[in-house]
Amino acid sequence: MTRIFVPADSAARSVGADEVVAALAALLPDATIVRNGSRGLLWLEPLVEIETADGRIAYGPIQPADVPGLARALGGDGSHPRRLGSIDDHPWLASQERLTFARVGVIDPLDRDDFTAHGGLAGLRASLGMDGGEVVAAVTASGLRGRGGAGFPAGLKWDTVRKAEGPRKFVCVNADEGDSGTFADRMLMEGDPFTLLEGMTIAGLAVGAAEGLVYVRSEYPDAIATLQRAIDIARDAGWLGADVLGSGRPFDVMVRVGAGSYVCGEETAMLESLEGKRGVVRAKPPLPAISGLFGLPTLISNVLTIAAVPFVLERGPEAYAAFGTGRSLGTQVFQLGGNVRQGGIVETGFGITLADLVHGYGAGTLSGRPVRAVQVGGPLGSYLPADALDVPMDYEALAAAGGMLGHGGVVVFDDTVDMAEQARFAMEFCAEESCGKCTPCRIGSTRGVEVIDRILAGDHPEANRILLIDLCEVMRDGSLCAMGGLTPQPVLSAIERFGEDFDRSGHDDR
Amino acid sequence: MSRAVAPWSIEAAQRVLAQVDEPGPVLVALQSLQSQFGYVHADAVALVAERLNVSRADVYGVLTFYSDLRTTPAAEVEVRICLGEACQAVGARALLADAREQLAPDDDVSRVFCMGNCALGPTAVVNGRLLGRASVASVRAAVDGRPT
Ligand SMILES: Cc1cc2nc3c(=O)[nH]c(=O)nc-3n(C[C@H](O)[C@H](O)[C@H](O)COP(=O)(O)O)c2cc1C
Ligand code: SF4
Ligand code: FES
Numbered sequence: 001m002t003r004i005f006v007p008a009d010s011a012a013r014s015v016g017a018d019e020v021v022a023a024l025a026a027l028l029p030d031a032t033i034v035r036n037g038s039r040g041l042l043w044l045e046p047l048v049e050i051e052t053a054d055g056r057i058a059y060g061p062i063q064p065a066d067v068p069g070l071a072r073a074l075g076g077d078g079s080h081p082r083r084l085g086s087i088d089d090h091p092w093l094a095s096q097e098r099l100t101f102a103r104v105g106v107i108d109p110l111d112r113d114d115f116t117a118h119g120g121l122a123g124l125r126a127s128l129g130m131d132g133g134e135v136v137a138a139v140t141a142s143g144l145r146g147r148g149g150a151g152f153p154a155g156l157k158w159d160t161v162r163k164a165e166g167p168r169k170f171v172c173v174n175a176d177e178g179d180s181g182t183f184a185d186r187m188l189m190e191g192d193p194f195t196l197l198e199g200m201t202i203a204g205l206a207v208g209a210a211e212g213l214v215y216v217r218s219e220y221p222d223a224i225a226t227l228q229r230a231i232d233i234a235r236d237a238g239w240l241g242a243d244v245l246g247s248g249r250p251f252d253v254m255v256r257v258g259a260g261s262y263v264c265g266e267e268t269a270m271l272e273s274l275e276g277k278r279g280v281v282r283a284k285p286p287l288p289a290i291s292g293l294f295g296l297p298t299l300i301s302n303v304l305t306i307a308a309v310p311f312v313l314e315r316g317p318e319a320y321a322a323f324g325t326g327r328s329l330g331t332q333v334f335q336l337g338g339n340v341r342q343g344g345i346v347e348t349g350f351g352i353t354l355a356d357l358v359h360g361y362g363a364g365t366l367s368g369r370p371v372r373a374v375q376v377g378g379p380l381g382s383y384l385p386a387d388a389l390d391v392p393m394d395y396e397a398l399a400a401a402g403g404m405l406g407h408g409g410v411v412v413f414d415d416t417v418d419m420a421e422q423a424r425f426a427m428e429f430c431a432e433e434s435c436g437k438c439t440p441c442r443i444g445s446t447r448g449v450e451v452i453d454r455i456l457a458g459d460h461p462e463a464n465r466i467l468l469i470d471l472c473e474v475m476r477d478g479s480l481c482a483m484g485g486l487t488p489q490p491v492l493s494a495i496e497r498f499g500e501d502f503d504r505s506g507h508d509d510r
Numbered sequence: 511m512s513r514a515v516a517p518w519s520i521e522a523a524q525r526v527l528a529q530v531d532e533p534g535p536v537l538v539a540l541q542s543l544q545s546q547f548g549y550v551h552a553d554a555v556a557l558v559a560e561r562l563n564v565s566r567a568d569v570y571g572v573l574t575f576y577s578d579l580r581t582t583p584a585a586e587v588e589v590r591i592c593l594g595e596a597c598q599a600v601g602a603r604a605l606l607a608d609a610r611e612q613l614a615p616d617d618d619v620s621r622v623f624c625m626g627n628c629a630l631g632p633t634a635v636v637n638g639r640l641l642g643r644a645s646v647a648s649v650r651a652a653v654d655g656r657p658t
Contacts, residue, residue: 010626010627011629011630011642014627014633014641014642014643015643016658042629042630043629177626179624180594180596181596181628182624183626183628183629185626186626219622219624219626256532256538257541258578259541259577259579260577260578261576273537274534275533275534276535276536276538277534277537277571278572279575294533294534337596337599337629338597338628343629344629366600379594409628411595411596411599413599417599422598425595425598429623433623
């Protein structure tokens with residue numbers, strides 16, 4: 001019986017994967033159709049894979065109208081204009097270093113045997129033979145840093161939670177993934193949810209927490225459903241619950257759904273939201289590691305940070321730290337989006353240049369026009385001009401180039417972009433999503449939109465430009481969290497590097 | 511909304527609230543009410559406050575903070591166009607403007623920020639269904655329930 005793989009990933013579904021499945025099922029009633037995650041070659045979705053003696057042969061993109069031809073090809077020698085060959089040998093994939101995403105797109109996300117047959121649970125089993133301090137030491141030695149944005153050393157945070165005193169402790173996974181241009185958390189939760197649960201369990205047992213929560217944004221209904229089913233399956237299998245894998249130690253996980261607020265991705269706003277309140281940012285200290293959810297010690301980590309942990313425990317910290325460069329060790333799951341020909345997931349060691357991502361993997365713009373700007377690190381990240389893409393993608397090098405890695409999103413714009421509009425949007429977004437706690441962010445963002453409008457209307461453009469820069473400094477220095485503090489980054493980078501777009505006088509002489 | 515919702519009544523709301531037993535319950539309570547009735551009725555504020563032993567102001571504060579929570583029934587047709595930067599880079603602003611102009615006046619067309627489909631933008635959500643590489647034509651087809 002032939003096995004055919006068609007992703008149930010929501011990006012694949014957004015371009016017709018379900019319709020392709022229906023057409024395949026009608027024409028090939030004897031085939032078994034597996035709904036896998038996506039391999040991350042998103043421009044090829046819906047990507048159909050056929051299991052053969054020579055490996056999994058891919059065809060894509062396949063639309064429902066292509067299915068009759070595909071069915072004929074499968075009955076014959078397999079040749080078809082959309083045939084891509086063995087997916088594992090596809091250069092886009094074969095050149096990557098997939099550690100965290102090793103199983104995504106490969107396995108049936110909710111088949112626990114498929115998961116363990118592909119190495120699942122090996123990290124958790126290894127950790128059960130170690131004491132908590134040893135597990136934390138392994139995470140520290142791996143060099144793993146937080147993938148949610150700030151890049152804080154994971155081991156240090158684990159150590160703080162482990163040593164904190166409390167009657168209960170929590171592991172809270174931040175799956176709010178609000179940054180535009182990012183989708184790796186979603187794809188992991190949809191494509192390999194057990195890995196997240198495995199990482200959370202390792203973390204919980206190491207720091208002394210028996211309860212895990214995953215805060216998933218409401219924009220991700222498929223991820224929420226998949227995760228919920230994965231939790232039920234893991235409980236049935238004894239992977240979660242009162243006696244994790246027969247160790248006698250408890251750990252369980254619950255999903256909580258967000259309600260449409262970007263700032264709730266900020267860790268203390270997330271805690272407020274988990275407590276059922278308005279998502280208003282808390283002042284630090286106290287650190288959530290010491291006084292977090294309901295005032296108890298709480299380990300807060302991004303999905304990708306936690307999902308990297310099983311590899312570290314299975315293969316050892318040195319194996320993880322062998323990837324990457326400098327103080328940015330391991331792999332980063334880059335997400336290529338926007339106006340790019342070949343968008344998707346590129347997991348590779350830190351240090352790849354932005355140019356390699358945009359022009360190499362991305363193959364330039366979707367429109368075929370020249371690249372003009374690239375925004376790295378979400379809506380609070382800087383815009384880099386096309387001639388500045390030689391920067392290596394690691395935390396320090398990017399910061400030195402005036403950029404920010406953030407959650408690893410890379411958004412490409414062609415030469416039709418209006419950078420003054422993008423700067424205005426950054427202020428508008430901040431005004432819309434500010435939690436309202438501090439004045440520079442709450443009021444400054446609205447004033448920022450107005451000042452940009454005045455510049456664009458030709459109303460004292462030079463004086464207003466100086467005012468805007470001044471406002472950005474006040475926001476940067478006077479905001480409690482990175483929402484207000486980093487909104488100036490896209491604005492100032494647009495002014496500094498694309499200043500000509502702010503001149504609407506119709507001539508180049510400013 | 512494409513999803514069936516129950517008509518609002520105090521008794522039905524009380525049954526929903528009786529099911530809420532999670533920690534940090536105010537937001538969960540409001541989300542549960544919305545998923546049952548499609549919106550949070552004005553009378554629900556007092557009900558939730560009483561049941562969870564918090565002030566009405568607390569409940570009202572939560573209700574107005576989160577953009578998902580709504581206090582009026584949803585329109586028959588809900589179209590969300592993503593205006594995140596990755597979708598802007600492939601024409602989302604124009605798509606939003608065109609959708610507002612070309613869809614029926616009763617259709618609720620609004621913007622959202624990122625649906626996690628940033629490599630296949632512009633992205634739209636039509637009655638809960640995610641559309642990649644969206645156009646006014648594909649949005650309209652989804653509104654009509656035709657294949658896109
Ligand atoms: C406005 C704002 C939004 C944020 N959104 C997210 C998010 O969506 N996901 C995330 O993991 N971290 C987000 N962060 C970072 C978190 O505050 C926190 O640093 C992170 O979840 C810690 O996990 P990590 O150490 O694994 O990175 C955001 C921060 C700010 C200021
Ligand atoms: S900077 Fe903005 S989002 Fe952050 S705490 Fe202040 S008002 Fe809230
Ligand atoms: S920016 Fe539109 S889906 Fe992410």
